Amino acid sequence: MLTGRKILLAITGGIAAYKCAELTRLLVKSGAETQVLMTSGAKAFITPLTFQALSGRPVRDSLLDPEAEMGMGHIELARWADLIIVAPATADAIARIAGGLADDLLTTVLLASDAPLAVAPAMNQAMWRNPMTQANVQKLVSLRPRTFVWGPDAGEQACGDLGPGRMLEPAAMLALTEAHFASGGELRYCNVVITAGPTRERIDPVRYISNDSSGKMGYALAEAAVSMGAQVTLISGPVSLPRPSGVKVVNVEGALEMHAAALAAVQAGADIFISAAAVADYRPVTTADQKMKKSAEQLQIALTRNPDILADVAAAPNAPFTVGFAAETQKVEEYARGKLERKNINLIIANDVSRKDIGFNSDDNEVSLISRDEVIPIAKQSKQALAGQLMSQIVRQYQKTQSTDI
Incomplete structure (x- = not known):
């Protein structure tokens, strides 16, 4: 289903970045041409060499790479992708994308691309619930055509909290990617x-x-x-x-x-x-206006x-x-x-x-x-x-x- 599809996987700086190694493997196994882009924060959690080995392609990680930018590399990436997946999409990444910044490779590519965009939120449950994060998500979806929010999932988090904010598992991300292309739009x-x-x-x-x-x-x-x-x-x-x-x-x-x-x-x-x-x-045939008091041994409703x-x-x-x-x-x-x-x-x-x-x-x-x-x-x-x-x-x-x- 994904054979020949060009997928730009943009990884930002969150602990869930480790899940993207498995996601990359699944995308490549499914036939997708997978190019990994990493922010500087992402490289603090997992190395580019991991993704180069899994994708078979050098990782793109700098807007100021002289070799890549000789051919306007950020514009090339923007035009190349059939689908851009930002995973994990941290609260900071979502805010910067929604704000229209263009101060690194990721934000510049997104401003220059009209490809469908899927963001997979991953953050602490309180950060996800924060009205500012929710406003940034809604702003991004409303301003950028063909933007989809995949997740987040709910459950135990790395910090020990429970609640919504976990990045979806790689298998779920793969299924959503396949569903996106299966519909043909x-x-x-x-x-x-x-x-x-x-x-x-x-x-x-x-x-x-x-x-x-x-x-x-x-x-x-x-x-x-x-x-x-x-x-x-x-x-x-x-x-x-x-x-x-x-x-x-x-x-x-x-x-x-x-x-x-x-x-x-x-x-x-x-x-x-x-x-x-x-x-x-x-x-029930009738609903009591006030709390029913316990009285008889049996009650029929x-x-x-x-x-x-x-x-x-x-x-x-x-x-x-x-x-x-x-x-x-x-x-x-x-x-x-x-x-x-x-x-x-x-x-x-x-x-x-x-x-x-x-x-x-x-x-x-x-x-x-x-x-x-x-x-x-x-x-x-x-x-x-x-x-x-x-x-x-x-x-x-x-x-x-x-x-x-x-």
Whole structure:
């Protein structure tokens, strides 16, 4: 998929720079012509010789290299790249790029290039959450066409903190790179609507019925779709995840809110709808205005069925290409195929949530993508990497329907 693609991998000065050695190896193994550019800070963490050995090309690291600049080397690099990846993208690097500086090789190349740009943030969780960093990210995305933000991931950091700010793993970066080129840019004109996370069905002001969905799969799909050029609306239940850059987020709580938001987004114009949310099947018939006090030994709560978001979207006038998820604990493929037929949708992604190593609240997943005429198993991997593969497959199936319509 990446054979002959020219990728400029720009490495800045963060501890996550070590991950770029594996990323370089994966890109080269996938056939990409990979040129590494390093800032002076990056060379404090890992040596250029490592990347020269892995890429088979001398590393570019100076704007004032007399030999390279005899041929206007920074302009040559700017014109050469099919995709520029800045990884790790530190808070300082993001601020300098967004500010339009041109005081080193990296910033000068970026000012001179109109190639797609992917930045992979990597920093302390407090630095990522800082409003100035968030403003710089939004400024960069809004001012520079075809700029994508890949990540960050959340988890334990080198400093010992927990939270968002980790650079994506190399396998996830490779999957997003493949997804970017797999689309051929055709998602630039597509509106993609994705639901993610759980819903909360209120019993009273402090209690609710919900489930273990973390929202990670839906958020990863949103990031992958943006990286392929789509306009993405993410309808999210309550989650503890960083807001994906370049994505319109609609926050909801209950199934009725999610149902209304989904239908409104579809009516506004959607080409692809992906239902990755774990929507509660039932909600309490009534919600108490005040906290219910403990009294009797037993309590019965009457429940009523929630509307079927996926089926209603699939049945809507001018329905989009509709993709569902089936989280099952037994007979996974059989039940998923039944859901596909019953709701009259185009694709369904099935996974076994009885397993503790994948699915809800896990960073990994393993799924089967099921259409009416084929089953495509996708092996266990991080949800970020899986999202890239799933979006590539969804685009392939979507394009088949478009060619059939024509």
